Amino acid sequence: MSNIEAKEDEKWESMRLEFESHSYNEGFARVVVAAFMARMDPTVEEVDDVKTAVSEAVTNAIIHGYQSKEGVVIIQAKRKEGVIQVSIHDDGIGIEDIKQAMEPLYSGVKGGERSGMGFSFMEAFMDEVNVESEVGKGTTVTMTKQLGHTIYE
Amino acid sequence: MEQKEVEYKLLGRSLVICLPYEVDDHSCQNLKKDTDEIIKHNPVNRIIFDFTKTGFMDSAGIGALLSRYRKMKALGGETVIFGEDPRIRRILKLSGIYQIMRSI
Numbered sequence: 001m002s003n004i005e006a007k008e009d010e011k012w013e014s015m016r017l018e019f020e021s022h023s024y025n026e027g028f029a030r031v032v033v034a035a036f037m038a039r040m041d042p043t044v045e046e047v048d049d050v051k052t053a054v055s056e057a058v059t060n061a062i063i064h065g066y067q068s069k070e071g072v073v074i075i076q077a078k079r080k081e082g083v084i085q086v087s088i089h090d091d092g093i094g095i096e097d098i099k100q101a102m103e104p105l106y107s108g109v110k111g112g113e114r115s116g117m118g119f120s121f122m123e124a125f126m127d128e129v130n131v132e133s134e135v136g137k138g139t140t141v142t143m144t145k146q147l148g149h150t151i152y153e
Numbered sequence: 154m155e156q157k158e159v160e161y162k163l164l165g166r167s168l169v170i171c172l173p174y175e176v177d178d179h180s181c182q183n184l185k186k187d188t189d190e191i192i193k194h195n196p197v198n199r200i201i202f203d204f205t206k207t208g209f210m211d212s213a214g215i216g217a218l219l220s221r222y223r224k225m226k227a228l229g230g231e232t233v234i235f236g237e238d239p240r241i242r243r244i245l246k247l248s249g250i251y252q253i254m255r256s257i
Contacts, residue, residue, distance in 0.1 A: 023179035030209075048209070048240055055211040059178045107216075112223065113185060115216035117248055124247055 014078035021062045021071040021090070029058045029075060036077050037084055045152045049125035050084060050145060056118040057088035057141040064108055065092025065139055082147045091138040098131050156206045159184055161191060167199040168192070170221075172207045176214035184217045188224070198230040201257070205236035215248045222253060233257045 015036050019025045030051040037047055054075070061073045074089040095101045101108065102123075107116035122129045126143040133139040155174035159181070162169040168191055173180045191197065200221055204210075222232045234256045237245060245251060 023177075023182065026177050026179050027175055045240075051209065052211050052244070055177055055209075055213075059211065059213055063178065113216055113220050115212045115219055115248065117212040117215055121212045121244075121247070 012078040012080045014076065017075040017077075019073055019075075021066040021069070021073050023059075023062060023068075025073070026055055026058050026062070029073070030055050033075065033077055033086055036079070040079055040082060040084065040147055042147050043152075046145070046147050046150065049150070050086065053122045053125045053129075053143050053145075054086060054088065056121050057086075057143070060118055060141070061088055061090035061092065061139065063114075064095075065090035067093065083144065084147065085142065085144045087140055087142040089138065089140040094135040094137050095131070095133040095139055096135050098133055102131065155208075159187065161187065163191070163195055163197075164201075166196055167201055168195070168197045169201045169203050171203045171205070172210075172214075174206055174208050176204075176207055176210040176217070178211075178213035181213055181217040185220055188221060192224070192228070197225075198228070200225050200230070200232045201235050202232070202254075203235050204238070204241050207236075207241055208238070210241055210244050212248070215244070215250060218250060218254070 017032050019028065033054045034047050034051050037050060058073060062068065071090060071092055075086065077084065077086045100106055102119040104120045105116040107114040122143055126145045128144040130142045131139065157173050159173060160171040162171065168188065170188065202218060225232045232254050234245065234254050237256065
Protein backbone atom coordinates (compact mmCIF):
# COMPACT_ATOMS: atom_id res chain seq x y z
CA MET A 1 0.00 0.00 0.00
CA SER A 2 1.42 3.42 -0.90
CA ASN A 3 1.79 6.20 1.65
CA ILE A 4 -0.97 8.24 0.08
CA GLU A 5 -3.47 5.39 0.40
CA ALA A 6 -2.36 4.82 3.97
CA LYS A 7 -2.98 8.44 4.85
CA GLU A 8 -6.38 8.45 3.21
CA ASP A 9 -7.14 5.29 5.13
CA GLU A 10 -6.60 7.08 8.43
CA LYS A 11 -9.90 8.88 8.00
CA TRP A 12 -11.86 5.64 8.00
CA GLU A 13 -13.19 4.22 11.22
CA SER A 14 -13.07 0.47 11.04
CA MET A 15 -13.94 -2.79 12.73
CA ARG A 16 -13.19 -6.46 12.27
CA LEU A 17 -15.24 -9.47 13.30
CA GLU A 18 -14.32 -13.12 13.09
CA PHE A 19 -16.75 -15.96 13.74
CA GLU A 20 -17.35 -19.64 13.06
CA SER A 21 -19.29 -20.64 9.96
CA HIS A 22 -22.50 -21.70 11.70
CA SER A 23 -25.84 -20.53 10.36
CA TYR A 24 -26.85 -19.15 13.76
CA ASN A 25 -24.09 -16.59 13.35
CA GLU A 26 -25.87 -15.02 10.35
CA GLY A 27 -28.12 -13.01 12.67
CA PHE A 28 -25.16 -12.12 14.87
CA ALA A 29 -23.22 -10.76 11.88
CA ARG A 30 -26.18 -8.63 10.77
CA VAL A 31 -26.63 -7.12 14.21
CA VAL A 32 -22.93 -6.27 14.59
CA VAL A 33 -22.80 -4.47 11.23
CA ALA A 34 -26.07 -2.64 12.03
CA ALA A 35 -24.60 -1.50 15.36
CA PHE A 36 -21.43 -0.34 13.58
CA MET A 37 -23.60 1.78 11.25
CA ALA A 38 -25.57 3.34 14.08
CA ARG A 39 -23.23 6.30 14.53
CA MET A 40 -23.73 7.27 10.89
CA ASP A 41 -27.32 8.19 11.69
CA PRO A 42 -28.79 5.93 8.98
CA THR A 43 -32.48 5.60 8.16
CA VAL A 44 -34.29 2.38 9.10
CA GLU A 45 -34.34 1.42 5.40
CA GLU A 46 -30.59 1.94 5.02
CA VAL A 47 -29.89 -0.30 8.01
CA ASP A 48 -32.25 -2.94 6.57
CA ASP A 49 -30.51 -2.75 3.20
CA VAL A 50 -27.06 -3.30 4.67
CA LYS A 51 -28.32 -6.05 6.98
CA THR A 52 -29.87 -7.91 4.05
CA ALA A 53 -26.73 -7.54 1.91
CA VAL A 54 -24.52 -8.76 4.79
CA SER A 55 -26.87 -11.67 5.38
CA GLU A 56 -26.58 -12.72 1.73
CA ALA A 57 -22.79 -12.60 1.71
CA VAL A 58 -22.42 -14.37 5.06
CA THR A 59 -24.89 -17.08 4.01
CA ASN A 60 -22.90 -17.57 0.80
CA ALA A 61 -19.67 -17.89 2.80
CA ILE A 62 -21.21 -20.55 5.05
CA ILE A 63 -23.24 -22.49 2.46
CA HIS A 64 -21.05 -22.19 -0.62
CA GLY A 65 -17.62 -21.17 0.64
CA TYR A 66 -17.46 -23.70 3.45
CA GLN A 67 -20.17 -26.08 2.13
CA SER A 68 -21.75 -25.90 5.62
CA LYS A 69 -18.54 -27.31 7.12
CA GLU A 70 -16.28 -25.72 9.74
CA GLY A 71 -14.51 -22.53 8.87
CA VAL A 72 -14.00 -18.92 9.87
CA VAL A 73 -15.84 -15.97 8.35
CA ILE A 74 -14.23 -12.55 8.67
CA ILE A 75 -16.14 -9.30 8.35
CA GLN A 76 -14.32 -6.03 8.02
CA ALA A 77 -16.28 -2.83 7.90
CA LYS A 78 -15.29 0.80 7.66
CA ARG A 79 -17.18 4.05 7.59
CA LYS A 80 -16.34 7.58 6.54
CA GLU A 81 -18.54 10.58 5.77
CA GLY A 82 -21.72 8.71 5.05
CA VAL A 83 -20.03 5.86 3.19
CA ILE A 84 -20.03 2.36 4.60
CA GLN A 85 -17.93 -0.44 3.17
CA VAL A 86 -18.30 -4.01 4.35
CA SER A 87 -16.22 -6.95 3.22
CA ILE A 88 -17.03 -10.56 3.98
CA HIS A 89 -14.24 -13.06 3.63
CA ASP A 90 -14.03 -16.84 3.74
CA ASP A 91 -11.19 -19.30 3.15
CA GLY A 92 -13.55 -21.77 1.49
CA ILE A 93 -13.69 -23.48 -1.89
CA GLY A 94 -13.85 -20.27 -3.91
CA ILE A 95 -15.92 -19.52 -7.01
CA GLU A 96 -14.85 -20.90 -10.37
CA ASP A 97 -17.00 -18.62 -12.51
CA ILE A 98 -17.85 -15.36 -10.71
CA LYS A 99 -19.88 -14.03 -13.63
CA GLN A 100 -22.12 -17.11 -13.62
CA ALA A 101 -22.41 -17.09 -9.82
CA MET A 102 -23.67 -13.51 -9.95
CA GLU A 103 -26.30 -14.19 -12.60
CA PRO A 104 -29.85 -13.73 -11.29
CA LEU A 105 -31.46 -17.06 -10.29
CA TYR A 106 -28.25 -19.04 -10.68
CA SER A 107 -27.62 -21.29 -7.71
CA GLY A 108 -24.59 -23.48 -7.19
CA VAL A 109 -26.68 -25.65 -4.86
CA LYS A 110 -28.87 -28.31 -6.42
CA GLY A 111 -32.25 -29.30 -5.05
CA GLY A 112 -34.33 -26.15 -5.59
CA GLU A 113 -34.20 -24.90 -2.00
CA ARG A 114 -32.12 -21.86 -2.93
CA SER A 115 -33.50 -18.83 -4.72
CA GLY A 116 -30.28 -17.90 -6.54
CA MET A 117 -31.00 -14.26 -5.70
CA GLY A 118 -28.18 -13.63 -3.23
CA PHE A 119 -25.94 -11.50 -5.44
CA SER A 120 -28.96 -9.76 -6.99
CA PHE A 121 -30.06 -8.71 -3.51
CA MET A 122 -26.56 -7.49 -2.65
CA GLU A 123 -26.49 -5.44 -5.84
CA ALA A 124 -30.01 -4.09 -5.25
CA PHE A 125 -29.30 -2.95 -1.71
CA MET A 126 -25.73 -1.68 -2.02
CA ASP A 127 -24.19 0.79 -4.47
CA GLU A 128 -21.20 -1.35 -5.35
CA VAL A 129 -20.49 -5.06 -5.03
CA ASN A 130 -17.08 -6.46 -5.83
CA VAL A 131 -16.22 -10.16 -5.71
CA GLU A 132 -12.72 -11.56 -5.56
CA SER A 133 -12.30 -15.29 -5.49
CA GLU A 134 -9.76 -17.99 -6.11
CA VAL A 135 -10.68 -21.65 -6.37
CA GLY A 136 -9.42 -23.52 -3.32
CA LYS A 137 -8.40 -20.31 -1.58
CA GLY A 138 -11.59 -18.44 -0.74
CA THR A 139 -13.81 -15.51 -1.55
CA THR A 140 -14.03 -11.88 -0.51
CA VAL A 141 -17.16 -9.85 -1.23
CA THR A 142 -16.73 -6.11 -0.77
CA MET A 143 -19.83 -3.92 -0.76
CA THR A 144 -20.13 -0.16 -0.53
CA LYS A 145 -23.09 2.07 0.17
CA GLN A 146 -23.42 5.83 0.31
CA LEU A 147 -26.02 6.77 2.88
CA GLY A 148 -28.53 9.52 2.21
CA HIS A 149 -28.71 8.77 -1.52
CA THR A 150 -31.27 6.02 -1.96
CA ILE A 151 -34.84 7.17 -2.55
CA TYR A 152 -37.29 4.81 -0.87
CA GLU A 153 -40.89 4.41 -1.91
CA MET B 154 -39.99 -11.81 22.90
CA GLU B 155 -39.23 -12.30 19.22
CA GLN B 156 -40.43 -15.53 17.69
CA LYS B 157 -37.29 -17.53 16.80
CA GLU B 158 -38.66 -20.57 15.05
CA VAL B 159 -41.25 -21.43 12.43
CA GLU B 160 -44.62 -22.49 13.87
CA TYR B 161 -47.33 -24.47 12.09
CA LYS B 162 -51.10 -24.41 12.39
CA LEU B 163 -53.72 -26.38 10.49
CA LEU B 164 -56.92 -24.50 9.68
CA GLY B 165 -59.20 -26.86 7.81
CA ARG B 166 -57.23 -27.78 4.70
CA SER B 167 -54.96 -24.75 5.03
CA LEU B 168 -51.51 -25.02 6.55
CA VAL B 169 -50.57 -21.73 8.18
CA ILE B 170 -46.79 -21.33 8.39
CA CYS B 171 -46.14 -18.68 11.04
CA LEU B 172 -42.74 -17.28 10.16
CA PRO B 173 -40.34 -16.06 12.86
CA TYR B 174 -39.00 -12.52 13.34
CA GLU B 175 -36.00 -13.28 11.13
CA VAL B 176 -36.57 -15.36 8.03
CA ASP B 177 -33.13 -16.46 6.85
CA ASP B 178 -31.05 -19.52 5.99
CA HIS B 179 -30.86 -20.46 9.67
CA SER B 180 -34.54 -20.16 10.59
CA CYS B 181 -35.69 -21.86 7.35
CA GLN B 182 -33.46 -24.92 7.72
CA ASN B 183 -36.23 -27.33 8.70
CA LEU B 184 -39.08 -25.73 6.78
CA LYS B 185 -38.96 -28.21 3.89
CA LYS B 186 -38.74 -31.31 6.09
CA ASP B 187 -41.41 -30.10 8.54
CA THR B 188 -43.96 -29.06 5.91
CA ASP B 189 -43.36 -32.24 3.90
CA GLU B 190 -44.16 -34.22 7.04
CA ILE B 191 -47.36 -32.28 7.76
CA ILE B 192 -48.53 -32.46 4.15
CA LYS B 193 -47.91 -36.21 4.11
CA HIS B 194 -50.34 -36.77 6.99
CA ASN B 195 -52.93 -34.05 6.31
CA PRO B 196 -55.01 -33.15 3.25
CA VAL B 197 -53.47 -29.70 2.78
CA ASN B 198 -54.54 -27.77 -0.31
CA ARG B 199 -53.24 -24.36 0.67
CA ILE B 200 -50.18 -22.96 2.39
CA ILE B 201 -50.52 -19.55 4.03
CA PHE B 202 -47.21 -17.88 4.82
CA ASP B 203 -47.95 -15.67 7.82
CA PHE B 204 -45.47 -12.78 8.03
CA THR B 205 -47.26 -11.03 10.92
CA LYS B 206 -44.28 -11.45 13.25
CA THR B 207 -41.53 -11.03 10.66
CA GLY B 208 -39.23 -8.01 10.55
CA PHE B 209 -36.35 -9.35 8.49
CA MET B 210 -36.03 -11.58 5.45
CA ASP B 211 -33.27 -12.33 2.95
CA SER B 212 -33.07 -14.40 -0.24
CA ALA B 213 -32.85 -17.67 1.74
CA GLY B 214 -36.45 -16.95 2.78
CA ILE B 215 -37.40 -16.45 -0.87
CA GLY B 216 -35.83 -19.81 -1.66
CA ALA B 217 -37.92 -21.46 1.04
CA LEU B 218 -41.12 -19.84 -0.25
CA LEU B 219 -40.41 -20.90 -3.82
CA SER B 220 -39.70 -24.46 -2.77
CA ARG B 221 -43.04 -24.70 -0.92
CA TYR B 222 -44.82 -23.05 -3.86
CA ARG B 223 -43.50 -25.74 -6.21
CA LYS B 224 -44.52 -28.46 -3.78
CA MET B 225 -48.10 -27.14 -3.49
CA LYS B 226 -48.35 -26.57 -7.22
CA ALA B 227 -47.37 -30.20 -7.82
CA LEU B 228 -50.16 -31.22 -5.45
CA GLY B 229 -52.66 -28.93 -7.18
CA GLY B 230 -52.84 -26.54 -4.25
CA GLU B 231 -52.02 -22.89 -3.79
CA THR B 232 -49.61 -20.81 -1.74
CA VAL B 233 -50.50 -17.35 -0.43
CA ILE B 234 -48.85 -14.61 1.61
CA PHE B 235 -50.35 -12.89 4.65
CA GLY B 236 -49.48 -10.07 7.02
CA GLU B 237 -46.27 -8.72 5.45
CA ASP B 238 -45.12 -5.26 6.55
CA PRO B 239 -43.60 -2.70 4.11
CA ARG B 240 -40.00 -3.92 4.66
CA ILE B 241 -40.95 -7.48 3.85
CA ARG B 242 -43.08 -6.30 0.93
CA ARG B 243 -39.99 -4.60 -0.52
CA ILE B 244 -38.06 -7.88 -0.43
CA LEU B 245 -40.97 -9.86 -1.86
CA LYS B 246 -41.46 -7.33 -4.66
CA LEU B 247 -37.78 -7.38 -5.54
CA SER B 248 -37.86 -11.16 -5.80
CA GLY B 249 -40.83 -11.08 -8.19
CA ILE B 250 -42.70 -13.56 -6.00
CA TYR B 251 -46.00 -11.64 -6.21
CA GLN B 252 -46.24 -12.83 -9.81
CA ILE B 253 -46.90 -16.35 -8.56
CA MET B 254 -48.28 -15.85 -5.05
CA ARG B 255 -51.03 -13.48 -4.04
CA SER B 256 -51.22 -11.56 -0.81
CA ILE B 257 -54.43 -12.10 1.14
